[in-house]
Structure formats: C-alpha cells, structure tokens
Amino acid sequence: xxxxxxxxxxxxxxxxxxxxxxxxxxxxxxxxxxxxxxxxxxxxxxxxxxxxxxxxxxxxxxxxxxxxxxxxxxxxxxxxxxxxxxxxxxxxxxxxxxxxxxxxxxxxxxxxxxxxxxxxxxxxxxxxxxxxxxxxxxxxxxxxxxxxxxxxxxxxxxxxxxxxxxxxxxxxxxxxxxxxxxxxxxxxxxxxxxxxxxxxxxxxxxxxxxxxxxxxxxxxxxxxxxxxxxxxxxxxxxxxxxxxxxxxxxxxxxxxxxxxxxxxxxxxxxxxxxxxxxxxxxxxxxxxx
Amino acid sequence: xxxxxxxxxxxxxxxxxxxxxxxxxxxxxxxxxxxxxxxxxxxxxxxxxxxxxxxxxxxxxxxxxxxxxxxxxxxxxxxxxxxxxxxxxxxxxxxxxxxxxxxxxxxxxxxxxxxxxxxxxxxxxxxxxxxxxxxxxxxxxxxxxxxxxxxxxxxxxxxxxxxxxxxxxxxxxxxxxxxxxxxxxxxxxxxxxxxxxxxxxxxxxxxxxxxxxxxxxxxxxxxxxxxxxxxxxxxxxxxxxxxxxxxxxxxxxxxxxxxxxxxxxxxxxxxxxxxxxxxxxxxxxxxxxxxxxxxxxxxxxxxxxxxxxxxxxxxxxxxxxxxxxxxxxxxxxxxxxxxxxxxxxxxxxxxxxxxxxxxxxxxxxxxxxxxxxxxxxxxxxxxxxxxxxxxxxxxxxxxxxx
Numbered sequence: 001x002x003x004x005x006x007x008x009x010x011x012x013x014x015x016x017x018x019x020x021x022x023x024x025x026x027x028x029x030x031x032x033x034x035x036x037x038x039x040x041x042x043x044x045x046x047x048x049x050x051x052x053x054x055x056x057x058x059x060x061x062x063x064x065x066x067x068x069x070x071x072x073x074x075x076x077x078x079x080x081x082x083x084x085x086x087x088x089x090x091x092x093x094x095x096x097x098x099x100x101x102x103x104x105x106x107x108x109x110x111x112x113x114x115x116x117x118x119x120x121x122x123x124x125x126x127x128x129x130x131x132x133x134x135x136x137x138x139x140x141x142x143x144x145x146x147x148x149x150x151x152x153x154x155x156x157x158x159x160x161x162x163x164x165x166x167x168x169x170x171x172x173x174x175x176x177x178x179x180x181x182x183x184x185x186x187x188x189x190x191x192x193x194x195x196x197x198x199x200x201x202x203x204x205x206x207x208x209x210x211x212x213x214x215x216x217x218x219x220x221x222x223x224x225x226x227x228x229x230x231x232x233x234x235x236x237x238x239x240x241x242x243x244x245x246x247x248x249x250x251x252x253x254x255x256x257x258x259x260x261x262x263x264x265x266x267x268x269x270x271x272x273x274x275x276x277x278x279x280x281x282x283x284x285x286x287x288x289x
Numbered sequence: 290x291x292x293x294x295x296x297x298x299x300x301x302x303x304x305x306x307x308x309x310x311x312x313x314x315x316x317x318x319x320x321x322x323x324x325x326x327x328x329x330x331x332x333x334x335x336x337x338x339x340x341x342x343x344x345x346x347x348x349x350x351x352x353x354x355x356x357x358x359x360x361x362x363x364x365x366x367x368x369x370x371x372x373x374x375x376x377x378x379x380x381x382x383x384x385x386x387x388x389x390x391x392x393x394x395x396x397x398x399x400x401x402x403x404x405x406x407x408x409x410x411x412x413x414x415x416x417x418x419x420x421x422x423x424x425x426x427x428x429x430x431x432x433x434x435x436x437x438x439x440x441x442x443x444x445x446x447x448x449x450x451x452x453x454x455x456x457x458x459x460x461x462x463x464x465x466x467x468x469x470x471x472x473x474x475x476x477x478x479x480x481x482x483x484x485x486x487x488x489x490x491x492x493x494x495x496x497x498x499x500x501x502x503x504x505x506x507x508x509x510x511x512x513x514x515x516x517x518x519x520x521x522x523x524x525x526x527x528x529x530x531x532x533x534x535x536x537x538x539x540x541x542x543x544x545x546x547x548x549x550x551x552x553x554x555x556x557x558x559x560x561x562x563x564x565x566x567x568x569x570x571x572x573x574x575x576x577x578x579x580x581x582x583x584x585x586x587x588x589x590x591x592x593x594x595x596x597x598x599x600x601x602x603x604x605x606x607x608x609x610x611x612x613x614x615x616x617x618x619x620x621x622x623x624x625x626x627x628x629x630x631x632x633x634x635x636x637x638x639x640x641x642x643x644x645x646x647x648x649x650x651x652x653x654x655x656x657x658x659x660x661x662x663x664x665x666x667x668x669x670x671x672x673x674x675x676x677x678x679x680x681x682x683x684x685x686x687x688x689x690x691x
Binding site for chain 1: 426428429430460467486487517519521522525526529530559560561564568572578579582583586616617618619620621622623624625626658659661662663664665
C-alpha cells in the first residue's frame, strides 16, 4: 500500500507541467477599462513575510517560490491579483484547501477549483494558487473578478493530479476536511503532535489528512504520512516517539505503535506501516490492539 | 489605581536561567513550541508543569527593570472589557457611521463610568501626542474601519486635543495608503508609517528609512537574524524590514514622539490563535520582524508589549469587531468574513484578547472549522499576566455587554 502511495505521488508530479511561459497578469486596458496601478510587487522565499505578516509559514513549508502582486484601477475602483507560485501542484493544492473553507457554489463557467464572492475569487491551477481581490466596492464585482481570473488561468499551465487522497478511507470522511501536510506548521492545522517537525517531513515528504465523523463528538483526524523509504519512515516514527508534544501522555510505546492521550482526554494512535506512518487522533475511545 | 499583578522574573518564565547563557542557537518551530509549559492560569489546572526547555535569549529583562508609568497597562480598568453590539452598525453591506459613533461613545462611557469629556481627562491631556494604531491589512474587508477611527478622532478633538497632535500609524506607509488612511481622507491628521517596504536601497546597501528607528530602543533575540545567505533574498528582506541583524528597533515615532497610544485592531484569527490587540502592536512597533515569526511568534506578542514605549503609553484598546474573520487569517480571506456588529473596549489588552480569542474559538466551532485548543494557543496570555501586563484568567475577566 505504501509503495503504491509513493508511486502515485511521483506519477502525479510527472504528469504536470511546471512553469507557464505567458504572463498571467493582464496588461493595461484590460476589459477596455482596467489599467495597472503602481508597479507590481515581488516577494520571494521567506520575504513572503513582508506581504503576509504572520501566516507565511504554511506557504513556505508546503513549498513556496514567489508571489507576484499587481493592482489594477478603473474609475477609482481597485482590485489586485496575487499569484502564488508554489514549488509543485500539490503545494498549490495544499494552500487552496487551507483557504477555501466551505467552498460553496462557484461559477460553473470557470473550470479551475475555486471559491467566489464579491470580495475575492481564489483558485488553484498547476503550481499556482491565485487570488483576485476586490479592494473597493467595485460594481458587478463577481463578473470582474471572474474575467481577471479567467485571463490568468488560461496562461497558467494546469495538470491532472489524480486522486492523491485515494489512500484515505472515504467512509465517514468530513466534507472539506482534506489537507496536505509537509511539516509542523501544516501539521498543526490538523493536530499538534509536537514541535520541530515531529514526523520529520522536512517540507520534502508529504502527508495527507482528513477528518472523520464520530457521532455527536468532534470528528477524529487521520494523518497518513508517506516517505521515500522505510528508513525515513522509521526515523520519523522514532522521532515522533521521542519528541511527542509534552501535552500528550504516552500510554503505549512499542516498536511500531504508539498510543497517547491528550489535554482534552481524547486518544491518539500512531502506527508505522512500512514506508508510511498512520496517525489517528482526537479519538473518543482508547484504541485497542 | 494599584496594579494587582506582581511580575515574575521573565528569565525564569521562559526557561532561560539568567546566569546561564545559551551557548548554542536553539531554533523553535514557532513561538511557544519550545518554551516549555508555564503553569496554566485559570485554564487546565490539572496539568502539571512540563519540564522547561532551553529558550532563545531576549532582552525582556531590560524592559522589566524600567519602572512602570502610572498609566501602564493593564491600565485604569484591569480585567474589564465592554462589548457594544448594534446590528445597525453594518446592514445591507453598508456601515452606518452615526451608529458606530454612538457605539464608540457607549463603550468608552461604560468602560470608564464617566462622560466622554471626563473619560478624555482620565486618559489624556491636551498636550498629549496620541498615536492611533490601526490595522490596515485586509482592506476593505477586515481592516480597522474608518468609521471607528473617525469616531475616536472626533472624540479627541471635541475634547480639545489639537488635530496636529493625532497620528494614525502603522508599520508600513504603503499599507496605510492602500487602506485609505491618507492625508486627503484625514485632513490635518498626521499619517505615519514607520517605514516604506517598496523602496530601493541606497548605494551603501542601507534602507533610506533607517533614521526612522531608534537604535537605543530595541527587541533583541539572540541568534535570530533576517539573513538567508542568498544575496537577492537578503536585499529583498532589507528593503522591507530595514535591518536584518539580531535587533528589531522601535520606531522613533513611539520612543520620541507619541505620548499615548490608542490601539484599534481588527478581529481575526491567525491559525488557531488570534491577531487582535497584542499582535496589532507588537509586530508593528518594531522593524526586522520577518525573522521573528517562526521561532518567536507568540513570545513577541508577549514581550514587546512589556517594552516601556508600549507598556507605559497604551491607554485604550478598541477591538473593531464590526466584521470578523474566523479562519484563513491573518490575511484577508473573504470566505470566512462575517458580520459581528460589535466593538470591544478595554484598557487591559490581555483581557481584551482573551475575550476575543474565546469568542472566535466559539465561532470557529460553530462554523465547524478545524479547531485546536492546544494550550500553546493560550499560554502566552498567561505569560502576559505573569509579566504584569493584564488579566488572562477568563473566569476573572468582567465582560460587560451593552
């Protein structure tokens, strides 16, 4: 199972083109109305903090290359496009999943995964996560945002990732809970297992996660971390055992199994399975062997 | 008014023995993850204190040596938060300026128990230079509303404060301008960013806004620098953050000009924490902050507030919760913005943020957002209380709803 998961990710990457050759930023006179307003801004690597003052960690951890920001103006109305070039399509998808919330009904004419309201349109395509933002009370905003997004999307190369979440059980899965995890910051959006990258993902290994119904209780969360080798998975598992968050009490510690209880008296279980680590947390009942 | 809090030795608070200096750089994944676990205060008292881990050395001890001013936070009303709610404040996608002004009046009067004129006299005098710290990020959705800022300015000027003694400020000039905080929209009021972030460095490689910062007033974090070793990225960092060493300097605006601060933050999350009163000030008052997010996020929100240039000047906080954002923050994310119709008033920024944190937590649960109640997202409030900055125990905070 674990080898299939790793191969699946490799195939997903190989099916995707990397960088677009056309400028996805509209030029002056777009739609016969909108002109570029002030020079565009570029934020590379950790300088993303200059744009998102707190909150950049998840972008950097998933794999961030650069952000281009350009504002446009028409009769006093302003909007902006922000194109986040991530390191790979999975990273871009990861950011989109974090930000999309309950996506709701978008626009059927716009084919990239997206969310749309009068203030913001966000979409993911290929390596790019893009937001188009209404900065003033622009009339007919949704149509304007769609036009800008459509222009950009046509100039960003897309790719087919396939069902990268296939290894996660479908039964009982909470809609909208899928997540990509590549280190401690994206992991803590699912669950706090400890500091300093407890699963040793290092921004290079990828885990997938989802929530599952537990009747009237809060959902549990399942995290499936996939490594390039059994050695790496074992190292991650040993690190987890050694550096488990101090607020989690270890109940069972075995070579390939760890059971713990958290600050809310819920339970968690981590199991080493070849090249993968499966972690199930926020369980109302203590896991049995 | 007596401060009921007795500050503890800050070096023991963060697991760093004053007599032992760190020999090696210990980098934390995020503020709080490696700080150990200070005793919880009013939260889960059943948990034993966890072993402390080595922490990054800062200069918080220097701040604590400076005697507190009379009006130092938590201010005249420790542990007291007034929440004013009016559904007419934002209706049919329009803000009602008059309703919001009335809310500001109600909130201040209820907080102080005095008239508006008397409240002014409690907190200011006519010679004060008042810095209004807005949050311009996320315009037009979740930035500090102009209607709130304008109501506050009107109160100050009606009570005799000259317009030229009022400064609307933030870290970056461009952010203020983008959010509409301009000389044109606020005639006679000073608009002041600590630095520009899209400016070319000088020939000697320095930022032209270096003179805006006070080299004698800083937040020091040992071994934490804004350098990557890659020239282009380091130059970009400098053009935004002005300096990239181990010191984050306070703006001279705060150390040498402003005598009082009114803090008007937005109402939003940052991951499982909040970006409200503490974040709004702590990360805006100093430069070179990019280096601090990963290793020291919550700790900066705690320690910078203890610096005398904030601690002794911050007299009033008004949390702008007319609209809130319950997820996707701290940047703007329209998916999660909602109408909250409320303003919150406090002299005690800790009590205010605790109140906001708990409300936003409830909202996140209501909206079925993934929530973590790990103690680290709250423990920094307890640390603030131990430093004598305000009240963190939600059972002791008085929230008055109007």
